[in-house]
Each structure stands twice: as structure tokens, then as C-alpha cells.
Amino acid sequence: MEHATKATPAGCVIGLVGVALVGYGIVCGWVCFLTVQSTEVVEKGTLLRFYGVSCAVSLVGGLWLLREGWRMALDSDMSDPDDPDKPSVRF
Numbered sequence: 504m505e506h507a508t509k510a511t512p513a514g515c516v517i518g519l520v521g522v523a524l525v526g527y528g529i530v531c532g533w534v535c536f537l538t539v540q541s542t543e544v545v546e547k548g549t550l551l552r553f554y555g556v557s558c559a560v561s562l563v564g565g566l567w568l569l570r571e572g573w574r575m576a577l578d579s580d581m582s583d584p585d586d587p588d589k590p591s592v593r594f
Contacts, residue, residue: 510584514576524565531558
């Protein structure tokens with residue numbers, strides 16, 4: 504298996520994890536909205552508590568990871584991304 508030909512800032516990888524968490528938080532928020540609107544759900548409190556906490560934690564954590572990843576990506580040494588002597592993922 505060949506190695507990558509260009510270097511990637513580690514902040515980009517961390518930012519992608521943040522995007523995934525924000526996406527999960529949006530889905531949890533949508534499930535909370537559907538639970539509130541539903542008339543057939545019996546145990547609304549349990550579902551709202553679980554998905555509400557999951558939504559809040561995922562959104563806050565995802566936005567924090569996006570911010571940290573952005574900062575790390577801008578601060579990384581990307582002077583020569585084609586140099587094979589430097590690591591392929593840079594902090």
C-alpha cells in the first residue's frame with residue numbers, strides 16, 4: 504500500500520469528527536421534535552431526556568472540536584506538503 508503523496512493537517516481530521524458530531528446532534532434534535540409532535544408515543548419523558556441530552560452534548564462537543572480543529576489546521580507547519588521526510592499528518 505502506498506503512502507499519501509501530500510501532507511494533511513491533523514486539525515482537518517479533528518474537524519471532520521466535529522462535523523460528524525454536529526450532524527448527530529441535528530439528528531437527535533429532529534428526533535426530539537418528532538417525539539414532541541407525536542401523539543402515539545407513551546414514554547415521551549424518557550425519549551426527550553435521552554435525545555435532548557445527546558443533542559446538547561453532541562452539538563457543544565462538535566462545535567468545540569470544529570473550533571479546535573480549525574485552530575490546529577491553521578497553526579500546523581504546511582510549508583512543504585510534498586516533502587517525504589516530514590510526517591503525512593502534521594500538528
